[in-house]
Amino acid sequence: MTTPPPAPSPAPEWEPEHEVTAEAAAALVGARFPGLAGAPVEALATGWDNTVFLVGGEWAFRFPRRRIAVPGVEREIAVLPAIAPRLPLPIPLPRFTAGPSEEFPWPFWGARMIPGRELAEVRPRDEDRTALAERVGAFLRALHDPALAAEAGGGLPHDPMKRADPAVRAARTHPRLDSLVRLGVWERDRAVTDLLAGARHLDPPPGGPVIVHGDLHVRHLLLDRGGRAAGVIDWGDLCLADPAVDLSIAYAGFSGAARAALLAAYGPVPPEREAAARVLALNLSATLAEWAASTGRAALLAEALAGIGRAVAG
Structure with missing residues (x-):
């Protein structure tokens, strides 16, 4: 009896359906x-x-x-x-x-075109990100103004990717981390395991939705030659959602004094919102790391793996 050939591996989810040259x-x-x-x-x-x-x-x-x-x-x-x-x-x-x-x-x-380079490409040292973080915090404070949502948010969907729901995001993070282990670029971390386990029992943060970028990670924040914030790009996930969706950048892209500067410029973040933001930071960092490792993007891989560590750091 002839053994049938193995089924072809499914195409990566980032595979284009229509490639424009x-x-x-x-x-x-x-x-x-x-x-x-x-x-x-x-x-x-x-x-x-x-x-x-x-x-x-x-x-x-x-x-x-x-x-x-x-x-x-x-x-x-x-x-x-x-x-x-x-x-x-x-x-x-x-x-x-x-x-x-x-x-x-x-x-x-x-x-x-907005001149600048991706934060993931520049990769300034964590201790050199404080001024950048302050501008990001001020930007998010303006974007998340409820008045702006009232004026321009009509017709936007409400968190269609459920990125403010920690339980949903935690479940979707496990396969990403498993892939990173198989790719040989990451080793399992007890702090990551504990964060995801706790997220299974968390509800989305309470409160009214605001306009959010929806996918604010280290590729979508541009820096100028001096390392200052130059712009925010790629708004394809623009929607109404809890601010935690964008505050994930505070936990994936910044740590220590820089994160404190971002949050000081932004304003108070209640514990439920911080928890959701940390889980999403972990999810986005793991997703970026998997893509980067699979497509040969070394700088992005390094930044995304660092983001996993930042997401669980104090």
């Missing part, structure tokens, strides 16, 4: 926006859900890679112009917007 991006942009026809196009960044190209050395165009990203693209186009004037750091402001067409099935848009 620089040549395709140039054709799409030139056809929809004649003023940019013939402008040079170069790859700028790639994530799970979007591919970004720099057009004419000035405009960053975002193209969805997966259908699941399309509602987020639509929210960015609709909401970012309304909230940008109220925030103390630059965020992308859609200038060119295009709907689906025969050439490309999903909407895409372009904004003036």
Whole structure:
């Protein structure tokens, strides 16, 4: 009897459903926006859900890679112009917007590029992150203003990824950590195990939802050449949720005096919110580490693994 061949491994969840090349991006942009026809196009960044190209050395165009990203693209186009004037750091402001067409099935848009490098790429020492943390705290305080949610939050979904729910996020973190062990880049840590075990019994924080970035991790915070905050990018998970969803950056990206500076600039964070933020910090860090280890992103892997440690640190 012939042994059947093993079933093929499932495709990674970050595998694109529609990959846009620089040549395709140039054709799409030139056809929809004649003023940019013939402008040079170069790859700028790639994530799970979007591919970004720099057009004419000035405009960053975002193209969805997966259908699941399309509602987020639509929210960015609709909401970012309304909230940008109220925030103390630059965020992308859609200038060119295009709907689906025969050439490309999903909407895409372009904004003036925000100069800077990802925190995960720069990787300043933890002790050098205090000034950066203060600006992040002030930014989140402005973003989470209930008045802003009342003015611009209509129509936004309420925490569709359940990122403020510690029990949900803890359950989704275990497979990520198992993958990191199999990849040989992380060893199990009792503090991580204890945090996740405790999260199984936690409810989402009480309180009214605010506008949140929704995916504020170390790739989405840009730094200038002096290591200062330069902007916040990639708003595809923009939604209404508990502030814990964005406060996860305080526990994944900062520690010690820097974290204290961020929280001082932000304002009081009750224990339930801190607990949810720590669990999400662990979840996002583990997810980024798995992706980085699987795709050869050494700097991101180092930063994400450090984020796991920060998430459980005092």
